Amino acid sequence: MTAITLGHLRDALHAGCASAVARVLDAYEVEVDFVDADADELPGMLDNGEIDLLVSAWLPRDAGFVQHGMRLIGLLYRPVYVWASTKPLGPIDTLTSEQVGRFITVSQDAPRLKAALATLPNLAGTPVETCDEEVLYERVSAAAEAGEALVAMIAQPHALFHTDMLHVLEDAQERLGGEMEARMMVRETVAACADSDMLDELSEMTLGNKVMSALDYTIQVEGVDPEDAAEAWQRGRLVPR
Template structure:
């Protein structure tokens, strides 16, 4: 059995994505040795060829720094998106362009996942939200997502900066605000990254299978929900997805 080193950043979304890839590798008689940690450390390891396979890079913008010489992107797993949402599936606010004129019923504190802070700073600037009294309250991603889940559960009216996929998109109960000025950036593509030379070392059938694998943000959100809410491991969530148990057919 061939062994490969597979790495993913520390988040349940990346863990869920990696679990789906691991099942493909194992079905092709490859045993993955899993490494996880901060993205900055994994980036150095990938550059130094200490990692065979990185899951997953959000390109072309979010993880462009990972594309060092020799690193090969592969596949189209799903399309991540950074967005601002607001509780309720109907309401007066449909666009970020509306928010500066919002009444006092809309909280001026924006709980912000740390990884989205640069994006949200652009949003405040582009739409004049700081002048309208809005402030960012950043915290580590997991803490911020948990706090936003509480906002949603309580039915509070607040801006919710989120990345999709995320388990909250499986929960629903909110809507995405349009971003006419593209302050949050464009839709990305989640891709695998192969260290230099790995593509030529793998069987072509496996390369083709990985290149053609499409998961979708909806699937990863459902897997993330299974892990966060239903207590499944990433492997159990991946198996449930393969068996058609996570989403209605």
């Protein structure tokens, strides 16, 4: 096999992850063609055979990506949705609307936030802001600098967790769902003719949430190209190993 089409979601986090995986493919002299897409575009692209390797699906959240003809491999990191505040606060169950200035989340996660807040009557009426992923870091940074008690409903890893701006709040009931698994999906027809050692290496590859947050920060905040950020990780310059 000499070439693979590597697909990923269109954001800095997944671009960084895809570039890190591509470092393994490069070592086996496989040419990588990157393809990015929005979440609603991926199922059709997978169904049409436009993606050989997807990096990555968050299971069980992205169960809809798992299609006939695709094989799940590896466990790159363990994403999880959390409540995280710009000020140290108690468990989410104990908070009131007087303690929280507002909630914020990215637009695509607004339904998850709405459902969770419906179980927290003490927080009824607290303002909720939604925004694009590209401006979330900026909005949270501004709130932290202003001393505002902002609570973000956010998926970890994230660039924000490569800083000390946020404090994760306890939620014993896991209203936002439990820990997920970020796994790759490879097309069976591609796996059949791929180097078995390469597949084994991909299956054993681990990045972890800390590295992923660092990759996201380096790309999203510092403006580093995803492939350069992945090289920095591989050379041990991104975070201490």
